[in-house]
Amino acid sequence: MNISRKEFLRKIQELEFAVIELNLFLDTHPSHQQALADYNRLTQELMNAKAMYERQYGPLTNFGYAPSQYPWQWALTPWPWEDDYDCKEDMPCGYMKKS
Amino acid sequence: MWIYEKKLEYPVKVSSCNPTLASLIIEQFGGADGELAAALRYLTQVWTMPIPQAKAILTDIGTEELAHWEMIGTMVYQLVKDLPESKIAGTPFAAHYANHGKSPFPHNAAGAPFTATYFNSKGDPIANIYENMAAEQKARATYEHLIRLSDDPGVTDALRFLREREIVHFQRFGETARLLQEYMDSKRYY
Numbered sequence: 001m002n003i004s005r006k007e008f009l010r011k012i013q014e015l016e017f018a019v020i021e022l023n024l025f026l027d028t029h030p031s032h033q034q035a036l037a038d039y040n041r042l043t044q045e046l047m048n049a050k051a052m053y054e055r056q057y058g059p060l061t062n063f064g065y066a067p068s069q070y071p072w073q074w075a076l077t078p079w080p081w082e083d084d085y086d087c088k089e090d091m092p093c094g095y096m097k098k099s
Numbered sequence: 100m101w102i103y104e105k106k107l108e109y110p111v112k113v114s115s116c117n118p119t120l121a122s123l124i125i126e127q128f129g130g131a132d133g134e135l136a137a138a139l140r141y142l143t144q145v146w147t148m149p150i151p152q153a154k155a156i157l158t159d160i161g162t163e164e165l166a167h168w169e170m171i172g173t174m175v176y177q178l179v180k181d182l183p184e185s186k187i188a189g190t191p192f193a194a195h196y197a198n199h200g201k202s203p204f205p206h207n208a209a210g211a212p213f214t215a216t217y218f219n220s221k222g223d224p225i226a227n228i229y230e231n232m233a234a235e236q237k238a239r240a241t242y243e244h245l246i247r248l249s250d251d252p253g254v255t256d257a258l259r260f261l262r263e264r265e266i267v268h269f270q271r272f273g274e275t276a277r278l279l280q281e282y283m284d285s286k287r288y289y
Contacts (some may be wrong), residue, residue, distance in 0.1 A: 010107060017108070020163060024267065027155040028274035060105050081173040082106045 008053050012060075015046040101162070108166040109260045112253035113177040117191030121178035122208060123248050124258070125195070128171045129205025129213040132237040134261075140234060142216035144260035147222045150282050153275050157231075160268050167261055172203040174254055225283070228276045235269035 003011075022039040028036060050060055058073035059066040068074060078085040127133040141161030148154045179192060179201050187196050194210060205213035218234070221227055242262035249255045 003247070004231060010110065010222065018169070020108075020159075021267070024156065024159055024271050027159055028152050028271055028278065060156075061102055063102060067101060074105075080105060080169070081176055 005057055008049075010054075012046065012049050012053060015042055015049060018042050019046055104124050107170055107171060107173060108163070109257060111173050111177070112255045112259050113174060114251045116181045117178045117251055117254075118182055118187065118190040120249060120251055120254060121175045122191040124171060124178075124208075124245055124254065125175050125203065125206065126208040126241060126245065127238075127261070128168065128175060129204055130207035130241070131217040132234060132241050133205075133207070133213075133217075134164050134168035134171055134214060134238075135205050136217040137161075137234060137238065138168060139215070140220070141231065143218070143220045144227045144231075147220070148224055148227075150224075150259055150278060152278050153224060153228070156271050159272060160271065163264070163268075167264065170261065174257060175203040176201065178251075178254070195201060225276070226270055228279060232269055232272045232276065235265045235272060239265040239269070262275045 019039065019042050022035055022042065025035050026032065026039060051066075054060055054066045058077035059068055062074045103127055138154050138161050141157040145154050145157045145161070148157060161165065182190075182201070182242070183194070187193050195206075198204070207213075219227075219230060221230075239262055242265065246255055246258050246262065249258060
């Protein structure tokens with residue numbers, strides 16, 4: 001995948017936004033077949049994108065939803081409100097935050 | 100059970116240090132129609148909803164509101180984090196700083212601390228869902244006020260996203276109100 005971390009994350013945010021929208025719509029329209037098909041297709045795409053992102057940049061989720069490299073990446077990768085979370089470089093930015 | 104995702108729902112890019120704007124948008128961090136009140140309102144109402152669609156929509160919108168709360172807190176923090184301590188006195192952020200430093204804290208733009216009296220759970224599905232529809236409209240109106248007050252393009256962009264979410268949530272709650280009404284009108288009642 002030849003895109004920056006920021007672009008990759010943006011792609012995940014776009015996919016997840018579509019999935020959130022479909023999820024809320026399906027809550028009140030559980031028998032809507034087209035929306036369900038879209039939800040299932042985009043969910044697969046989102047899961048693949050997240051797995052690929054997490055292999056490169058560390059886990060997006062904890063509590064058993066994604067494995068971690070050594071050392072424990074959940075604590076050491078940047079948090080969403082920090083500057084280095086949103087950096088533009090191509091390679092693992094802030095991958096191992098200096099403490 | 101809840102799972103945290105280490106990312107924002109929508110990217111936040113604050114353009115420059117702006118303590119005045121931080122002290123205004125904090126309305127949506129801890130105000131009456133803010134994101135914390137919205138999340139707690141919906142997540143508190145789930146237990147007594149009689150139909151599955153209503154339980155689902157309250158759980159899911161309540162969860163999304165927590166992601167919006169995180170976006171507002173991120174904006175408040177980023178608007179003040181590089182503000183030199185010597186420049187805080189005299190800004191509208193000074194009163195907040197006196198107690199909380201640069202940490203976001205749930206109070207409204209006028210400084211009133213967050214309170215559970217901002218929302219209700221009546222144990223009555225119709226009363227609850229109409230409260231929620233009103234809350235979404237009030238939040239939309241607050242976002243429109245804040246968009247008019249904002250002079251930071253990055254903050255304005257995020258506020259526009261959040262305003263649109265209120266409209267979608269209002270739509271879903273309207274559908275839920277209709278489903279609840281159909282359920283109440285069904286033969287279950289004599």
